[in-house]
Amino acid sequence: MFRHTKKLQFEAKPEKPDAVFAMKLQELIGGAFGEMTVTMQYLFQGWNCRMEGKYKDLIMDVATEEIGHVEMLATMVARLLEGAPADVTAKAAKDPVTAAILGGMNPQHAIVGGGGALAADSAGTPWNGKYIVASGNLMADFRANVAAEAQGRLQTARLYNMTDDPGVKAMLKFNLARDTVHQNMWLAAIEQLQEDGLEGPVAPTALFDEENQEHANTIWGLSDGTAAPEGRWASGPAPDGMHEFRYLDDPQPLGGPASAPPPDPALYGTYA
Amino acid sequence: MFRHTKKLQFEAKPEKPDAVFAMKLQELIGGAFGEMTVTMQYLFQGWNCRMEGKYKDLIMDVATEEIGHVEMLATMVARLLEGAPADVTAKAAKDPVTAAILGGMNPQHAIVGGGGALAADSAGTPWNGKYIVASGNLMADFRANVAAEAQGRLQTARLYNMTDDPGVKAMLKFNLARDTVHQNMWLAAIEQLQEDGLEGPVAPTALFDEENQEHANTIWGLSDGTAAPEGRWASGPAPDGMHEFRYLDDPQPLGGPASAPPPDPALYGTYA
Amino acid sequence: MFRHTKKLQFEAKPEKPDAVFAMKLQELIGGAFGEMTVTMQYLFQGWNCRMEGKYKDLIMDVATEEIGHVEMLATMVARLLEGAPADVTAKAAKDPVTAAILGGMNPQHAIVGGGGALAADSAGTPWNGKYIVASGNLMADFRANVAAEAQGRLQTARLYNMTDDPGVKAMLKFNLARDTVHQNMWLAAIEQLQEDGLEGPVAPTALFDEENQEHANTIWGLSDGTAAPEGRWASGPAPDGMHEFRYLDDPQPLGGPASAPPPDPALYGTYA
Amino acid sequence: MFRHTKKLQFEAKPEKPDAVFAMKLQELIGGAFGEMTVTMQYLFQGWNCRMEGKYKDLIMDVATEEIGHVEMLATMVARLLEGAPADVTAKAAKDPVTAAILGGMNPQHAIVGGGGALAADSAGTPWNGKYIVASGNLMADFRANVAAEAQGRLQTARLYNMTDDPGVKAMLKFNLARDTVHQNMWLAAIEQLQEDGLEGPVAPTALFDEENQEHANTIWGLSDGTAAPEGRWASGPAPDGMHEFRYLDDPQPLGGPASAPPPDPALYGTYA
Amino acid sequence: MFRHTKKLQFEAKPEKPDAVFAMKLQELIGGAFGEMTVTMQYLFQGWNCRMEGKYKDLIMDVATEEIGHVEMLATMVARLLEGAPADVTAKAAKDPVTAAILGGMNPQHAIVGGGGALAADSAGTPWNGKYIVASGNLMADFRANVAAEAQGRLQTARLYNMTDDPGVKAMLKFNLARDTVHQNMWLAAIEQLQEDGLEGPVAPTALFDEENQEHANTIWGLSDGTAAPEGRWASGPAPDGMHEFRYLDDPQPLGGPASAPPPDPALYGTYA
Amino acid sequence: MFRHTKKLQFEAKPEKPDAVFAMKLQELIGGAFGEMTVTMQYLFQGWNCRMEGKYKDLIMDVATEEIGHVEMLATMVARLLEGAPADVTAKAAKDPVTAAILGGMNPQHAIVGGGGALAADSAGTPWNGKYIVASGNLMADFRANVAAEAQGRLQTARLYNMTDDPGVKAMLKFNLARDTVHQNMWLAAIEQLQEDGLEGPVAPTALFDEENQEHANTIWGLSDGTAAPEGRWASGPAPDGMHEFRYLDDPQPLGGPASAPPPDPALYGTYA
Ligand SMILES: [Ca+2]
Ligand SMILES: [Ca+2]
Ligand SMILES: [Ca+2]
Ligand SMILES: [Ca+2]
Ligand SMILES: [Ca+2]
Ligand SMILES: [Ca+2]
Structure with a gap:
């Protein structure tokens, strides 16, 4: 009140x-x-x-x-x-x-x-x-x-x-x-x-073991600016003390083509 | 592009x-x-x-x-x-x-x-x-x-x-x-x-001299919970290294009554 | 049409x-x-x-x-x-x-x-x-x-x-x-x-018996302005003809502390 | 505060x-x-x-x-x-x-x-x-x-x-x-x-003399329902004590045709 | 009405x-x-x-x-x-x-x-x-x-x-x-x-002479899908009868780098 | 990507x-x-x-x-x-x-x-x-x-x-x-x-047989402007090649009165 x-x-x-x-x-x-x-x-x-x-x-x-x-x-x-x-x-x-x-x-x-x-x-x-x-x-x-x-x-x-x-x-x-x-x-x-041991620097303090470790420390260089690797985010230890930063210069896609499944006929999506 | x-x-x-x-x-x-x-x-x-x-x-x-x-x-x-x-x-x-x-x-x-x-x-x-x-x-x-x-x-x-x-x-x-x-x-x-000396922890790095110093380090105790002074925000140095925290237990208002001026007659506010 | x-x-x-x-x-x-x-x-x-x-x-x-x-x-x-x-x-x-x-x-x-x-x-x-x-x-x-x-x-x-x-x-x-x-x-x-007897002044015309009668006629004085009891809303019969107004000067909260239950662990709320 | x-x-x-x-x-x-x-x-x-x-x-x-x-x-x-x-x-x-x-x-x-x-x-x-x-x-x-x-x-x-x-x-x-x-x-x-004499029932208490008096008391019958004139809004004194209600059965528009002026050529509206 | x-x-x-x-x-x-x-x-x-x-x-x-x-x-x-x-x-x-x-x-x-x-x-x-x-x-x-x-x-x-x-x-x-x-x-x-001669297929019928003609008929191939040039939008006359479609396979940017000017000091943008 | x-x-x-x-x-x-x-x-x-x-x-x-x-x-x-x-x-x-x-x-x-x-x-x-x-x-x-x-x-x-x-x-x-x-x-x-035979001019290419054919070609004249029948939408074949346009001068409503059913008493709608 x-x-x-x-x-x-x-x-x-x-x-x-x-x-x-x-x-x-x-x-x-x-x-x-x-x-x-x-x-x-x-x-x-x-x-x-x-x-x-x-x-x-x-x-x-x-x-x-x-x-x-x-x-x-x-x-x-x-x-x-x-x-x-x-x-x-x-x-x-x-x-x-x-x-x-x-x-x-x-x-x-x-x-x-x-x-x-x-x-x-x-x-x-x-x-x-x-x-x-x-x-x-x-x-x-x-x-x-x-x-x-x-x-x-x-x-x-x-x-x-x-x-x-x-x-x-x-x-x-x-x-x-x-x-x-x-x-x-x-x-x-x-x-x-x-x-107080309640939370770590990265929120939430959970699922670190389950997340893809090989993707939890890389900066993907997807723009042609060349200075990004000069910062402290590109190498050395991360603030959470658990990861080592890495900069990827010419990263390649890891997935297959983006595609949507055939449409339900009752929705009248264009398809042949 | x-x-x-x-x-x-x-x-x-x-x-x-x-x-x-x-x-x-x-x-x-x-x-x-x-x-x-x-x-x-x-x-x-x-x-x-x-x-x-x-x-x-x-x-x-x-x-x-x-x-x-x-x-x-x-x-x-x-x-x-x-x-x-x-x-x-x-x-x-x-x-x-x-x-x-x-x-x-x-x-x-x-x-x-x-x-x-x-x-x-x-x-x-x-x-x-x-x-x-x-x-x-x-x-x-x-x-x-x-x-x-x-x-x-x-x-x-x-x-x-x-x-x-x-x-x-x-x-x-x-x-x-x-x-x-x-x-x-x-x-x-x-x-x-x-x-890089571009910014301090408190944004923006400006007007610190002009702001009211006596109000830049106090937590006002306005809710009756008693545990707030137990945290590190209630005393000791602030993260910016420029202030010393202080907790005010029963702070009093510093201003006069909130009041609005007489209304412009052309706006038909209620007034007498 | x-x-x-x-x-x-x-x-x-x-x-x-x-x-x-x-x-x-x-x-x-x-x-x-x-x-x-x-x-x-x-x-x-x-x-x-x-x-x-x-x-x-x-x-x-x-x-x-x-x-x-x-x-x-x-x-x-x-x-x-x-x-x-x-x-x-x-x-x-x-x-x-x-x-x-x-x-x-x-x-x-x-x-x-x-x-x-x-x-x-x-x-x-x-x-x-x-x-x-x-x-x-x-x-x-x-x-x-x-x-x-x-x-x-x-x-x-x-x-x-x-x-x-x-x-x-x-x-x-x-x-x-x-x-x-x-x-x-x-x-x-x-x-x-x-x-036409379809509705009373207070909408909807329902649940009057069930609502808390002792709370249906009181104005709670929660701001320090002193003039509120001077109006006709502070005493006398209410417009619905069913209640008598009363002004409470220093009303006390009726409930217990506001508190939220322990969080579901799957939601990662902070808790200890 | x-x-x-x-x-x-x-x-x-x-x-x-x-x-x-x-x-x-x-x-x-x-x-x-x-x-x-x-x-x-x-x-x-x-x-x-x-x-x-x-x-x-x-x-x-x-x-x-x-x-x-x-x-x-x-x-x-x-x-x-x-x-x-x-x-x-x-x-x-x-x-x-x-x-x-x-x-x-x-x-x-x-x-x-x-x-x-x-x-x-x-x-x-x-x-x-x-x-x-x-x-x-x-x-x-x-x-x-x-x-x-x-x-x-x-x-x-x-x-x-x-x-x-x-x-x-x-x-x-x-x-x-x-x-x-x-x-x-x-x-x-x-x-x-x-x-308290601060306001009348119709808000705001102003411009009554300037408004069109002949249009300040008529209900325009624009839907073919026939019962609207049966209510107390269709005749007799209005709640403000200043008007006498009147129901218009087949009201005619008072203005000329709705039309927009020729467009500014720099806006490329369609026109000939 | x-x-x-x-x-x-x-x-x-x-x-x-x-x-x-x-x-x-x-x-x-x-x-x-x-x-x-x-x-x-x-x-x-x-x-x-x-x-x-x-x-x-x-x-x-x-x-x-x-x-x-x-x-x-x-x-x-x-x-x-x-x-x-x-x-x-x-x-x-x-x-x-x-x-x-x-x-x-x-x-x-x-x-x-x-x-x-x-x-x-x-x-x-x-x-x-x-x-x-x-x-x-x-x-x-x-x-x-x-x-x-x-x-x-x-x-x-x-x-x-x-x-x-x-x-x-x-x-x-x-x-x-x-x-x-x-x-x-x-x-x-x-x-x-x-x-009626009021509008052409492309709206508005204006400024065709002023717009960049060399950019008014090209599809820029900026995604690696290869089938886009197979459609009738990639060559031949455009629906407006005024342009001939052309598909650009590996188009290069025409402008210089995107950059914002130095900030006004009174706005405290980060700058050095 | x-x-x-x-x-x-x-x-x-x-x-x-x-x-x-x-x-x-x-x-x-x-x-x-x-x-x-x-x-x-x-x-x-x-x-x-x-x-x-x-x-x-x-x-x-x-x-x-x-x-x-x-x-x-x-x-x-x-x-x-x-x-x-x-x-x-x-x-x-x-x-x-x-x-x-x-x-x-x-x-x-x-x-x-x-x-x-x-x-x-x-x-x-x-x-x-x-x-x-x-x-x-x-x-x-x-x-x-x-x-x-x-x-x-x-x-x-x-x-x-x-x-x-x-x-x-x-x-x-x-x-x-x-x-x-x-x-x-x-x-x-x-x-x-x-x-390519994927779609017709009217979207979607479906349910034409089920829709009300007698209502799929008429323009209802509901405003008193008299020039609407002068356009090519008022007679002759429609762009889809499947309908013949027709202009209705004084169309009459086909449905009964708009009315809402008696309200659920638990919702306290006004009703008698
Ligand atoms: Ca993301
Ligand atoms: Ca604030
Ligand atoms: Ca309330
Ligand atoms: Ca209106
Ligand atoms: Ca664009
Ligand atoms: Ca419609």
């Missing part, structure tokens, strides 16, 4: 409205790596976590924080949209500055949201449930969490450069910091999983 | 058809972490890579391999669907085994695909372009690549347990092995990026 | 083209509460209506009208797009007014629609079948119909303020009027359902 | 697992009218509310409760999936009962969720941000809230009949009760809005 | 209910090539048609017919769902025949639609506006119309083999016939467009 | 960057008829082709070429985005030219793609797997292929008029030429299918 205080985790006050930036900021609300994603991703991971204890408690701490991040951003968007030209007419739009604002803003911020945030990204695409990852395997999921926080911090950094409003920048500095600690935290949790 | 040989990278021959398993196998074709995703993810990453050389060449090698993985799985699905009961009538469906096959298969495999694979996942949801990640920042993207291969190997392992067809199992063993080497490879590439 | 006359239900002639407004007007065609939604919502409700007679006949009357509303709006959009700068080059775009039009218009109006309307909303998101509601329970569906017409009239009113074209305003006045009568009509139909 | 306790708002313990019912129960998590929808709908409405005080506080109370409803259902789904046949082989599936379970369950519950809930509905379609309504106009939004709770209670009632597990039924009784009080509560809030 | 009669264009009466077939039949309602698609595709094409006269009149005739096809199918689905086991419990589901029906039916037919049709396909994916094609170029659009009717007739033929209910088969025979005449009709309309 | 060379099939070098045009060009990458669609459509058709030989080899040749088209366009987009104003602040946006670029570009090109292409169309909607057609029936699929190439060439022609950059125009001339030869090629393949 959850409880709510009306106070924001961190202040979200722009110096002045900016409807164009409000649209861009939607990426951090409803984008593939926005706060709705990490909120739902961590909540489902926590609910799906099979061990009571430190991992589950950590996941629920962070999940709960993230709901408050959606709140901060939604509040910021509503404040950035204040005074956006909601009733501007065709004639007024001939002033280039107004026109630029109109051109650059998401019309749904006015028509649908009435000056409030949307559950969508900066291109207006709605958030959807396929953005989240919650598999029950903590190694696989923590990898996804690091990735989500890395993309999130990258997008926040880009947005930080797209405004000079001190109030917006102040909030984004907080968000950058949280994305830093969250990346560090999931990286530490990955180390912890291995220290 | 690309070229194609009709031979499969690895053999894809089931011992006998199994329409129910064909539906499940769709997860590895058109699921969020299926082969269409890694194909498109690596292609767009390669095309968006800003440095000529080993990173770009590696990405294009693997991207090109992944197209062939879609091919192997699509071929397998067509063969698993051979002889699925395309013309069975209501009467025949009263035989429980046939009924179970009918109940468990995706009707679109017959009606839409005519016995061939679909660009969809195991629940019939179509693949979409939001599954892929290609940001131009290699650290952020390689984190996403490890995550994708981890989820992919996990799903492959689960599917491996859901069949006893030796032909299917043989192919899945190959897939498991490729997911192992790809996880190792992206992990090695992450180390290489740091050795 | 349907028949069509080429005449519009109401005139749809703008005084002059306006490609930016054409994009915004798409909200009324393919938005979540646009005319495609009410068309399909009422058609499926009518076909799914279980009683012959006045309710079904009303639904089909209005459904048929709504197809004509899509027609009016699609015609208006095509006329507003006349002469939009389809061949303007990078150079010409340096004129700010043209640039604003280009920036504010949906590029798909030219590239995909060839100057015609799209089955999409004002942010370019395609209409989809999840927007519609047709449950077979008329009370639940008429509630959804009132809601749809209210959102529709609200959006129409906002768009009315975004243009000063007398031809567009004339058509929107008609649309506003139709949204008014449709709201009134569905509200009247809700009263009629109760007068 | 939010806080979380590990205790569930209400107990969510099935007597025994049932993977088929787990799939159906997903409708209440990620369906168009599931708990994810009301959670996000009320959160965005609360953040977008323009008046401090009782309305906003109520919305935030209920929004916060709804997050806990997602939690209860996700926990129930994980428990219902316990022991689902994750490793069953083609051979085993020839037992009809096992086959039925396999046929009726969502394969993603095992392959993707590892035995945990998904952010999707009972047909496997992912939840998306277009399901929510938050317009800033409280009358329009409260109409949508009543509609959402009505559809939600209807679906809960249907699911209640699809199981005989006493633990599941106990939780659904609680859910039914909450849907009852929430319907009553939003209906009371609609009355309160009118008593 | 449209009018409606309650009579169906053709009878839609199954001999007896069949919930599994009802789910499959949804493909013809809300699938990519179902009746909702052709309804909306032809309506938007008609409204977007730039010439008054025979083409536009034909399109509107057929568009109006298609709305009635959705109606026939939605009626059939509701009748096929009669008596589907809406309240069956876990225990009852142990009867294999009932279990098969439950496994094979779409749970949303009961939970969401209350026994009525959905705006979705046979895998439960909602219909969306991207399925339709209405470009303003009649040749390009009539090609799409033939394709849609061909896929539609193919799917209808497959479904015809999946039932032995005489009532369903009777309706599908009518649908097959309509798909036949519609394919013939659009093929005739393509011939007519050319006879 | 596939191989890749770093050289592009054709050069993709703009004379200078143009972020607004980059957004428009996305239509040819991730639009419904963009290169991702034809890539995946032809790949799945090839893998689903049931006959070894010339048809399958042709499909795989073209499919492989299309992957290279995505590559050309993605490279062009990255080059067009060079130097787009990634860090422009609110103040700078008051310069109308900069503002227009900002207004007209997709913000995700900077925030998400870091200056690279997206798997989306010109309105930012992600590509999805429902765009492709691969039914196993070659006649039905080749019809769809002609349609896809026709829409693709039409969109390319429109985009050709929206730029005056000689480098972009040079690449689009190549693309136009490829769309011309591909249209001709699929038209030739349709003729070949008939010459």
